[in-house]
Amino acid sequence: TNCWNKPLSSVPTGIPDNT
Structure with a gap:
């Protein structure tokens, strides 16, 4: 699943x- 990384x-x- 493509999850957008939020810092x-x-x-x-x-x-x-x-990953």
């Missing part, structure tokens, strides 16, 4: 967490 900055960086 502590609360801003979606657009990094697909597909």
Whole structure:
């Protein structure tokens, strides 16, 4: 599943967490 990584900055960086 492709989950967009959201850092502590609360801003979606657009990094697909597909591991």
